[in-house]
Amino acid sequence: MQPKAVAKTQTNTLSTATRAALVGLMALTLVVLQTIAAQAKPESLAPLAEKISPSVVNITTSTLVEGRTGPRGIVPEGSPFEDFFKEFQDRNRGEDGDSPAPRRSSALGSGFVISEDGYVVTNNHVIEGADEITIEFFSGEELVAKVIGTDPNTDIALLKVEAPNPLPYVSFGNSDASRVGDWVIAMGNPLGQGFSVSAGIVSARNRALSGTYDDYIQTDAAINRGNSGGPLFNMDGDVIGVNTAILSPNGGSIGIGFSMAANVVTRVVDQLKEFGETRRGWLGVRIQDVTQDVADAMGLVNATGALITDVPDGPAKDAGLETGDVILSFDGVDVADTRGLVRQVGNSPVGATVRVTVLREGKSQTIAVVLGRRESANSEAEPEAEETPETSKGPEVSSLMGLTVTPLTDGMREELAAAADMQGLAVTNVEEGSEAFEKGLRAGDIITEAGQQKITSIDDLNGRVDAAREAGRKSLLLLVRRAGDPRFVALTLEEK
Secondary structure (H helix, E strand, O other): OHHHHHHHHHHHHHHHHHHHHHHHHHHHHHHHHHHHHHHHOOOOOHHHHHHHHHHEEEEEEEEEEOOOOOOEOOEOOOOOOHHHHHHHHHHOEOOOOOOEOOEEEEEEEEEEEOOOOOEEEEEHHHHOOOOEEEEEOOOOOEEEEEEEEEEOOOOEEEEEEOOOOOOOOOOEOOHHHOOOOOEEEEEEOHHHOOOEEEEEEEEEEEEOOOOOOOOEEEEOOOOOOOOOOOEEEOOOOOEEEEEEEEOOOOOOOOOOEEEEEHHHHHHHHHHHHHHOOOOOEEOOOEEEEOOHHHHHHHOOOOOOOEEEEEOOOOHHHHHOOOOOOEEEEEOOEEOOOHHHHHHHHHOOOOOOEEEEEEEEOOEEEEEEEEOEEHHHOOOOOOOOOOOOOOOOOOOOOEEEOOEEEEEOOHHHHHHOOOOOOOOOEEEEEEOOOOHHHHOOOOOOOEEEEEOOEEOOOHHHHHHHHHHHHHOOOOEEEEEEEEOOEEEEEEEEOOOO
């Protein structure tokens, strides 16, 4: 019996040891988890903020504006306060007694120093129209700034202050390297409250708002009025964006802010510093995206590229580009859509000779184009007059693809404000519910091409429809002009 008792005692001893080991293991696991949790917490941003804050500035502008006239709209007529406001207003009138004395209006914004000799970047809308611009530095020192140059297209302005000592400054980083989810810091002067720091992440990239050259970084870092022109930093302390706009129903930050990407800003700043103005490349074409239905109508495999809708006088016309060409690549870079092409052309140097590859009548060809300057381009340039081709006799009105069309007459050209030499078919009616109606065609539109061939008569249109069917196309590409503005529309061919 004794051996059994010994065995039982050993069993109890092992059980206690096991429990002790488990408790120790749990304690160790807890320590490890706490260590991991501590490491997972983001480090304090204070060292970074302290490092870059001296380069961020507050901007105050002063503008002389006309005073108000009369108490009307301030108090109702007959109010007991009417005489008080009239007396107050009389005291503020000019010496001639006819108009209120001008007054000064102030505005606040932000900016940042990019060189030790005093160049400052901000938004154009912060300083636009200002008579005086004052820069307040982190130290409290104030200096008067002068405008070196502005670019309304990207809302960027370059200022300059004369400081007795070298100024602390920051450098631009590569905004293309920033990823969605990266931490960022916004600094500036929100709502006139003075220097302020907010943190967030990159919410999205390559956002476009309304400008031709837009390339915004979207962030949820708090951006409010007064932050305009301030920098958006990455965790290395490099500027990757200039805080420009917010999307908000109430005027305050709701976590949707936009900063113009640094890679756009640096090109603008370099040109403003060198020339005092921007000098963007100009190709000289009107373009639209190649949608899937347009690609199908043209027999293209992929819906990519930029479709030329018009070629006014300019570099493209001189080089031989034509309406209906699809630009596939520009200077060796594939063209995905019109936005990408516009940005690439704008970033190209004026006077450069670039190779433009286009698809014309199913065949690709490369054309050398010498770029002009966008800022000096005449956007109102009209295409050269073309000889008026003879129109074949045929039906005067035709209904096809939901459209009722008729050949242009002199009276129609005058009524539709079309050029005297314009040839084509006038749309007199668009059947509601038809594909043409859904794609925006309306009475008064003028069809000048069908299947990328000029048309001047109903017979021409019918011939292009038959040719498209014989080629196995399911849709027909039309070049439609409205008030002179051209665009291509693909309409599905009706089966016979």
